Amino acid sequence: MLKMKNVSKVYRTDTVETHALREFSLTVDEGEFVSVTGPSGSGKTTFLNIAGLLEDLTSGTYELDGRDISKLNDKERSNVRNEKIGFIFQSFNLIPELNIFDNVDVPLRYRGFKADERKRRIEQSIEMVGLGSRLSHLPAQLSGGQQQRVAIARALAGEPRFLLADEPTGNLDTNMADSVLDLLGEINAAGTTIIMVTHELGLADRAKRNIFVRDGQVSDGAPELHLASMAAG
């Protein structure tokens, strides 16, 4: 369970303060599939980064699985990311120097799994995304859709409770986007909580719940509202 209450995030540079999130409150329950939409610059990525413990919040409270995140030190935060959260990024973010097997292996090593356990999980998760025959390929030798599948396999191999995706289909064509969404649907059906940021309303509608973010705040609402806002933004 994810629970944010009055979370604010302020980016300060020498000259400007940007309030990326203001009084942002949201609760996501176990097993939900939530899509997050909103205009560019509205704070979607900022929300996801805070949810995924990639960034600190400026004020407010954030509980993940009943733990107050602000009380954790860097090492504990790393461990929470490693054990509880899987990330999928718009630009895939595979490590270019590592082959598919080693890429999926990265979080598992940080987890401290034994070699045979890692191997089992890697093969299983790569099999699940349908790339079992490409284990020794480098990322550059795969298509974008395939790379994103590897990224999903990497996110899932540690069996995280939460899957956070920022524009996971942003760099993919419609067909590939569809198949990635199918995959996310399956993963969610298997019990993983998913929060997905997307621009595309068509994809957002495949989630069970839609969140609309505007000016750093949540505004639950109908798709029409989204459209109107996005047109305005």
Added chain:
Amino acid sequence: MEIGPIWRAMWQSKGGYLLIGLQIAVTMAIMVNAFAIMQERASKMGRPSGIDEANTFALASVAFKPDLDYQSLIREDLEMLRNTPGVINAVVTNSFPLRQGGWSEGLHREPGVGKSVSSSAIYFVDEHGLETFGMNLVDGENFTPAQVAWDSDSDDFWPATVIITQALAEDLFPDHEGSYVGNTFWFNDDNPANIVGVVERLQAPWPTWTGVERSMLVPLIRESEFSRYVIRTEPGRRDELMPQIEEMLSASNKERIIRSVETAADARKLAYLGDSSMISILTFVIGLLTAITGLGIVGLASFSVARRKRQIGIRRALGATKTAIVRYFMIENFIVSSIGIVIGAILAVALNIFMVQAFALTPLAWYVIPIAMLILWTVGQVAVAGPARRASNVSPAIATRSS
């Protein structure tokens, strides 16, 4: 450990690592052989001369009045020196170890013209020579006063008794067993010398001579306008007595001058100047080379951290702790260093074999290579620590923020 994937990732961009590995290898090879040379020089310098160096000094008396009675002058001088409080003993002699100038003779096992079988440095002393030099008599006896001869002009008078070093005895009589005392050898074709005593050690005046351990005491005082006195003081009193004695001798007889006042320690410094500067130069070269290699490692690591900033963020997002990021670069450096070091060790041994053959260098001591390895491993780890720490401070948010 994560050596496998780190190694495979390095293999994707091997160029830079290869160059640094090679640099480490060359550094290693040079370092090891420089160590070997330094060690050889140091062990040469570490050989004891056989005299009480810390408490010994020498000076020369040069008479300028033509027909001075040199014998009485020397007797007076020695009397005065030996009675000076703080002086253990003093002797008049032609030279002393480390002085780099002296007398040597070819020696024969049989009388008559023939090829000499050995050679030796000669120190002319009286019965006080043994104590003045602080030598350890291991066999036989010291000279008696009666055995000491005075020689005023001719070079061909040789006393019939000598005290020789153990090394000279072994060289002269290689097959002899038991005491060397009583054995006879010959100088100058037909001057017999009977061994009355054997000392453990007394170096010849020339430290670079291969026969440096072969020398002998001959009980003879040469009367001439020039006499060299060697003076041994009680421990710690040398510096205080040196000017005092110089003053005293100058004052005692105005028809000569005192000069060439020098300590045995000065003589040692001078004698081994080449060796000690070689050690300094090599230390400098090794230091420079190691620093350059260290900087190369810093450079490569910094470049590598900058290039992989994004993937560091991704790793952090995937759960790498800061420690894990630091460790990554440490291990990477350890791999490069180890390869360089192993290749370097092979190069070092090859180079050493060549140097042993070409320059008669002594072969490497077993511990030189492990020490050099340790140094280079440490340098590598220290050099990579800064960039690695910088890497660990890359924000995990970079994974979502830049594309």
